[in-house]
Amino acid sequence: MGAHSDGMSTGITEGFSGAVGGTPLIRLHALSALTGCEILGKAEFMNPGGSVKDRAALGILQEAEASGQLKPGGTVVEGTAGNTGIGLTHLCNARGYRCLIVIPETQSAEKIGLLRSLGAEVRTVPAVPYSDPANYVRLSGRIAEETPGAVWANQFDNLANRRAHYGSTGPEIWQQTGGRLDAWVAATGTGGTYAGVALYLKEQDPRIRCVLADPCGSALYSWATDGTLKSEGNSITEGIGNSRVTANLEGAPIDDAVRIDDPMALRTIYGLLWQEGLFMGGSVGINVAAAVETARRLGPGHRIVTVLCDSGDRYRSRLYDPDWLAGRGLEQPQRTGTALIP
Template identity: 35%
Template sequence: MTTHLAQSAQDPGLGTPGAVAPGITVGVSAAVGRTPLIRLDHLFPDSGVEILAKLESVNPGGSTKDRPALAMVRDAIASGRLSAGGTVVESSSGNLGVALARVCTAHGVRFVCVVDSRTNTTTVATIRALGGEISLVSEPDPETGDLLTARFRRVEQLLEQIPGAVNLFQYGNPANPGAHAAGTMREIAEATDHRLDALMAAVSTTGTIAGCTAYIHDSGMATRTIAVDAVGSVLFGGTAAPRPLPGLGAGVVTDISRTVEPDQVVRVSGADCVVGARLLARREGILAGASTGGIVHALGTLVPRLEPGTRLAFIVHDGGVPYLETVYDDAWVQQTLDADADALAAATSSLLATAARG
């Protein structure tokens, strides 16, 4: 399985085509990938752990989803399922929608993005600005009570209504993890000379961690994989419950998740994500989204169990600008997560104290 995943996205669109002169490339897709890997010295300075952050937020669309979006569209075109003038209909919590809007526009393809009521307003506006169309699901699926299931049903309806429309199905498309095997993890491995003790990634479709795991296995690395999932997600044996933040966890077991077994799964609450995201911003100057905040919080709780000198990398899945009205807004956090400024301060102090004991 891992070899198939790694091979499914040969030439995943990481800037290889279109060079016209040194420092000049053709098209914004050439800027996808080759993101920096940054050592963080201020996040948990007394941890004794070397912490590296893969800054996927600097991709053209602002997230790691630029990689699978480009890979899946190119794969669909190569297979003949999609061509200029066609239509892509896809379910997204936001980031993939932004990435696909950009890629589809560049290829002359109509794009309809099915989102739900949790999606950030800035993200929806960005998709529209890039030429995408929005189909909003306001209510959960009546049978399951899940918004993701409701989005899937809307996708099916649109595929029936729009002649020739194609669903790339990020939740099961091998090009999704393939892009991370051939791109994200390969870049991390090469930057660290293949010496990495642990990798942390947030999970939703599970494409990132599945692709990274594929590369780790195929290259013989001894890296442990740690999946950060939302409380309320059903992935990896979780129990279903409402999830207030988009882009982390899933209400259904995705096809890709069945192909990967992380070495460890850590579940985080919405408030944990807020604490982690704000800590990363204020200690390292990296404004990241909710899922990355979840990773930071999970890392702080794991530090005491890591050996001194451990080298660990985590994925900064997206930037924080779309979350300024949610994760970084005190009024929203208190209203939605029932956590006021004092509670957040106490949780942050507790996390830092835990990490310092490492």
Template identity: 40%
Template sequence: MKVYNNILETIGNTPLVKLNKLTKNCKATVLAKVETTNPGNSVKDRMAVKMVEDAEKSGVLKPGGTIIEGTSGNTGMGLALVAIIKGYKLICVLNDKQSKEKMDILRAVGAEVVVCPTAVEPSDPRSYYSVSKRLAKEIPNSWYVNQYDNLSNRTAHYEQTGPEIWEQTEGKVTHFIVGVGTGGTISGVGKSLKEKNPNIKIWGIDTYGSVFKKYKETGIFDENEIYPYITEGIGEDILPANVDFDVIDLFEKVTDKDAAVYTRRLAREEGIFVGNSAGAAIGGLLQLQDQLTENDVVVVLFHDHGSRYVGKIFNDDWMRERGFLEEEFKTAEDVIARHADLPLVTLYSEELVSHAIMKMRKYNISQIPVLRDGELVGSLNDSQVYQLLVDNPTLRDTPISKIMQKPFPVVQGTAKLEEVAKLINEQTPAVIVERANGDKKILTRQDVIASLA
């Protein structure tokens, strides 16, 4: 019988898969190293085992101890599998930008999860770096993994992932591309491959809000480069010891939007359901494709599985809220679909101005159509009301009919967005859309802007 003694023995030997549709305009052959077939569904399984085993050998991790680590989720999963097999407790410290799926999965495999704020300095006592270190000091018989500076991280990839890629490509690999977080994967694989062939190019994918690219190019750690970003698993606001800048030939930054869009396209066009950093890696490759030739063989490593991003990257509402969803709005009906389930807020012409103010506050809206006998006879907008009340506060008790402006134009739901946009200007901040079923909805300047984002 061909049987593994435990789940840890199944780590490694992940497949190399040719990409076809997304890279059809790229001259090079592009191969994806798909790490999701590891038991913890990510590349981090490799170094989790190595770090624990090295800690056991050195005596810093003792039987029955507690493993503590700050993680984006994937290292935590790898450590959880090791902890289960070897009999350790595990505490994972995550920042609050990580997906709920990652947190739920960690809890499912027995880890205790501590969540910290993202938008704080690394030295802040609330940061996940600081909390991890504090817990390791407070909890008896515990070991702080510190994947950022623990060099067993990159050693795992030097010993395993790099040689796998060399063997699978029969030594034909010319470029290795991967998102950089702790730096273990790119540095370990990069060193391994360059020892085989010094001409192999190692390209790191960075994100806006991270310090890696500028530090590589200038040697300057620029704190002005640091700000919160959405892409998970890559980029840093520190310089981890595992990042070997001498091994990395260049860094390329990819936007949060492109990382998200390409992650979804990998699933839909290549059938490869992977995580956020994979989309960033493909985005970076396509930005650099002019540097590649038809003789090049590019290996792009995909870190983790798409199931950890179902509530985010693969959720249309989440993407739409951030302006990441590439939607083509063609008609007025398409635009108001965002709020088609909400009732149209209106006023009667004989209501008081004070009533209009109350409705604007209650519904957090800026403009309201005015009715008389069920017909649209006028309109109000907050800028107009504000200016009138500044000039004459007593107008609060005046009927709306005395100050209302002309009614908003009415368009059919089939009206093209380009036509609707021409009707909206400083004097006319909205139009009324009449739908096929007779319902009327408001379409504002903000709706048009949101549809173009």
């Protein structure tokens, strides 16, 4: 991923690709004060495509180009809940490829609309489990096979995803903290961000605790805690959680796991907005709430790093709309003088 490294010293990057990565760590003051720990968020919403998925998208394209699979004028096909597709479409525009995205129709209108605005060919499909051949990920793989000159990005099981984070996100966090951190906390959909960073940090210091955050409705919490893939409840968060262990997650170190429900995730993202000025997406609520729980488990005086994946702009009609929330039995948090996270 070294594209951004040369540019960082001069302030000039090589195109869109060169602007991917190099994001700051943001100290979350209110939550750090609440826990007595230092809670830091990697500001991945500051990537040029607006999310952490820019890194995976770039890594996947670079490896496909290097192997000769992806040729000039080719097509990139992917099944995505949104952000990887957005990153891929930006990069395909910049590198001269077509982009075809298969997305579950349950995803936010903002993300689907943005993909179309960016110029992707977008196919919305019913949301069905991975075990169903019509699942969006499996369908995207078949479309890639049938399309001349196409490559399947396959973000869930293509290890270029976690290699991108092993090669960039992990080293950045290590450098930015001066090698002084006690825990890495992240939710996982594909497994790329969590696993790539966890593998890198454990190599630098085996004492760093790697904590998997998971929403309700995902089977990964039970897998991490007792080895069985079983899910409980459901969640409004998009793009994280899974019913299976992906190739990217396979073999990644997991020292602990935290399950976060929707009311807690909502209180967290509203708290980040009102107390930190950060307008964040739903998976950030899972990540930051799990970082707070990890701080409680470790006790005061520790430094914990998590991911601020994307902005709330992609979820305004859902997470920030009281009627949409009420329709799902959830209450919109109200602004008060007290901390939202008890």
